[in-house]
Amino acid sequence: MRVVRAVVGTVGELAITAGVLLLLFVVWELGVVGFTTNRAQAATVDTLERQFAQPTPTTPSTPSTSSPTDTPTASPTTPAPVPLPPPGDPFAILRIPRLGAAWAKPVYQGVGLDVLAKGIGHYPDTQLPGQVGNAAFAGHRAGHGNPLIDIDTIRPGDAIVVETADTYVIYRADRSEIVPPTDVNVLAPVPDQPGAAPTEAWLTLTSCEPKYGSTNRFIVFAKLDRSVPRAEGLPADVLAAPGGNG
Amino acid sequence: MYAALWRLFPGGRLAKTLQALLLFAVVVAILFIWVFPAVAPHLPFEDVTIEPTTGATS
Numbered sequence: 584m585r586v587v588r589a590v591v592g593t594v595g596e597l598a599i600t601a602g603v604l605l606l607l608f609v610v611w612e613l614g615v616v617g618f619t620t621n622r623a624q625a626a627t628v629d630t631l632e633r634q635f636a637q638p639t640p641t642t643p644s645t646p647s648t649s650s651p652t653d654t655p656t657a658s659p660t661t662p663a664p665v666p667l668p669p670p671g672d673p674f675a676i677l678r679i680p681r682l683g684a685a686w687a688k689p690v691y692q693g694v695g696l697d698v699l700a701k702g703i704g705h706y707p708d709t710q711l712p713g714q715v716g717n718a719a720f721a722g723h724r725a726g727h728g729n730p731l732i733d734i735d736t737i738r739p740g741d742a743i744v745v746e747t748a749d750t751y752v753i754y755r756a757d758r759s760e761i762v763p764p765t766d767v768n769v770l771a772p773v774p775d776q777p778g779a780a781p782t783e784a785w786l787t788l789t790s791c792e793p794k795y796g797s798t799n800r801f802i803v804f805a806k807l808d809r810s811v812p813r814a815e816g817l818p819a820d821v822l823a824a825p826g827g828n829g
Numbered sequence: 830m831y832a833a834l835w836r837l838f839p840g841g842r843l844a845k846t847l848q849a850l851l852l853f854a855v856v857v858a859i860l861f862i863w864v865f866p867a868v869a870p871h872l873p874f875e876d877v878t879i880e881p882t883t884g885a886t887s
Contacts, residue, residue, distance in 0.1 A: 722877060769879055
């Protein structure tokens with residue numbers, strides 16, 4: 584009888600220990616990591632803003648570029664091609680007013696876990712923001728500061744702004760869908776139409792679905808509204824918080 | 830398990846309680862600093878990208 588009691592007692596204590604461990608993990612992931620990540624990302628956004636504000640229209644990082652790009656000829660529809668950002672470097676700021684008036688996250692080149700721990704990632708094989716085709720981004724839904732936790736609240740027509748060194752690229756959300764993790768068609772130059780020749784500039788956001796799982800992916804597609812040269816400044820109304828369910 | 834640990838601590842009830850809290854704090858610190866950061870990348874909700882094959886998180 585004493586042996587049974589000891590065994591049952593130990594099993595019970597182990598179960599309680601496991602429960603406390605899981606609880607501590609949630610506290611760590613959503614609390615500690617979220618806090619430090621959000622602070623680091625806000626600092627990165629500040630740094631990028633300062634770099635972008637510098638009068639010299641050079642690339643934000645690594646002055647030695649291998650490709651001598653042609654002179655920027657900015658037109659409202661097709662902005663000047665941005666030199667390809669080095670992997671793992673922040674090169675843009677993503678702003679989504681629906682997720683908060685001050686919501687701003689750094690965009691890095693690459694979608695590895697190490698990159699996504701620092702901010703939003705740009706799929707290296709997709710177009711750059713503003714280019715004809717599809718610029719695809721990935722971001723964490725839960726964890727690492729929950730950058731895209733409310734991605735499901737984005738409504739058609741909502742502004743999604745990608746701020747690069749020389750341009751504000753303004754997209755408008757078109758539609759969202761939930762797809763299996765292997766559905767690479769969402770990254771196609773014309774989203775969901777693999778093989779089709781692109782004539783418009785699209786943006787694809789990918790994140791987790793469900794919120795605290797990863798069995799599927801939540802996708803938001805947005806279409807280019809217009810590109811505004813940095814010199815002209817971002818129109819104030821673009822970042823105004825959208826009302827209702829628009 | 831924990832009862833044995835409790836008996837192991839020297840001193841009175843107050844001293845034992847303080848030691849237990851200290852031990853818990855040390856365990857939490859080890860978890861937060863070393864264990865959880867190592868475990869987190871292997872958990873499912875870290876996957877947010879679209880990949881041609883599942884499980885190939887780069």
